[in-house]
Amino acid sequence: MDALAPGTLHDAVLDWYDDHARELPWRGLSATPWSVMVSEFMLQQTPVARVLPVHAAWLERWPTPAALSGESTGEAVRMWGRLGYPRRALRLHAAATAIVERHDGEVPASYDDLLALPGIGDYTAAAIASFAFGQRHVVLDTNVRRVLTRAVTGRELPAPAVTRAERDVATTLLPDDPATAATWAVATMELGALVCTARQPSCDACPIAAACTWRGAGFPAYDGPPRRGQAWAGTDRQCRGRILALAREADSVGRAQVEAAWPEREQRERCLDALVADGLLTRVAADRWSLPG
DNA sequence: TATACGTGGAC
């Protein structure tokens, strides 16, 4: 990666972002730390297009952490809709409650305080601190990892888990100035989301194509450890999803409905128990369940 | 470190 000088690399990405950034509700002047935080929870493993409508409805109904904290977890799960991974709705509710209790209802600005909240790991803490508060953090999501892996390391795709070397590269590239670092973080993410995509990257539209090591090496194919896909048909996850979909759409569901949705008894009972244990479902009668009140 | 955890669009 040497066709562009270091400063030029940053300028190329920042200039590209200036021209091509999407206008998203959690960016721009109307965004608040809370709206940014909600977006980050929803965007975990979930495409922007599906988050957009749910995010708008969520903020309309719960404009502050206190507003969400004041309602039941079941309402949060129902509002979460078909976003997937509904435990995120539970964790967002729990995080809102913790913010009310520990931070006077204001989303904390410090990385450590954010990291201590339910549902917030390294990525989300860094993202909120960076995007909502303009701080300097390494924001390593799947997009940034892919961009840096290709541009710097010359491989097609990053390893299954973040490596030390990877984090070192990201740290080295992070601009010193906090405001610039925050823009760099969102710009590299956007570049990965729009141009340096997983399957068919648009290298013709890439502002750093001339400096890309992977491109310079002739696009060598991924040769790391196998990237195992997630099984779906017949899994507990599918079973849980079916059951919870029923509960979302009604005040409560009876055993007959659940049996119709998932005939296999042993797996059905296991998933029912697990959903209750997770706090996603409450048993309201011997053979009846609902979202938690 | 490996695995569980939802959902739906794209090719």
Add this chain to the structure above:
DNA sequence: TGTCCAAGTAT
């Protein structure tokens, strides 16, 4: 058409 993938976290 089945596989791959999408702003990860918790255990």
